[in-house]
Ligand SMILES: [Zn+2]
């Protein structure tokens with residue numbers, strides 16, 4: 001198998017693109033895909049400050065690496081969830097990577113520790129407030145990423161969601177006809193109201209397998225294990241199903257998700273824009289002033305509840 005571009009020995013084949021690449025050409029391909037995503041979705045420019053949400057996994061570390069390599073001003077934020085060994089290991093990988101990019105690019109790592117603010121790790125916290133761990137985690141991460149982005153004056157917040165993540169999420173939303181979520185499944189969400197940061201997903205054109213290969217070939221040391229809390233989750237089931245379809249007919253995931261994005265784009269002019277919808281229902285939280293649909297936001301409610309049960 002030879003590289004489609006330079007004809008030397010290929011290290012990876014990409015059936016959905018009908019191509020194979022050597023290490024150098026593959027890295028170039030990955031960088032091109034991200035550059036295309038940034039440009040076509042109007043994500044950010046070279047002058048803007050980007051906050052990358054990093055978990056220690058391949059996607060988020062690869063994203064931080066790619067943005068710096070492409071010449072963007074990107075810093076990282078890590079949220080320590082306090083999930084035993086998993087968090088210790090992922091924190092260590094993030095710290096090591098952050099030290100390297102601090103030296104090479106002057107990038108900064110911000111850190112938020114759940115235990116410090118809530119008085120308990122995510123697992124205990126979820127039990128105390130009687131909510132599933134993954135949704136508790138989602139609320140905390142969303143809240144903290146937005147808070148840091150706003151407080152530290154970042155122009156945009158970037159997450160490492162890849163094509164597999166977005167296709168699986170789309171499948172879940174379609175299966176349950178969650179139309180309000182479908183509207184928010186684009187790779188570039190504007191800062192619709194004051195207090196909300198713009199959110200982008202520059203990896204939506206790349207698959208999980210491609211990002212794993214990129215991380216390995218570029219010697220990015222990441223945590224291989226999935227979060228232990230996510231075992232058996234619906235998202236993982238959807239990914240499995242999509243992987244089976246992808247093996248049978250390469251390109252299924254991209255046709256599904258990119259096809260959806262095409263439809264959304266065409267629909268935009270007539271539908272009420274998301275920004276208008278958000279402005280109609282969102283106002284500042286009475287406690288922290290981050291935008292919310294309720295009197296007090298779900299994060300503040302959660303923290304208030306945690307503080308009544310966890311002795312400080
Ligand atoms: Zn090549």
Ligand SMILES: [Zn+2]
Nearest residue numbers: 285288297300
């Ligand atoms: Zn609040």
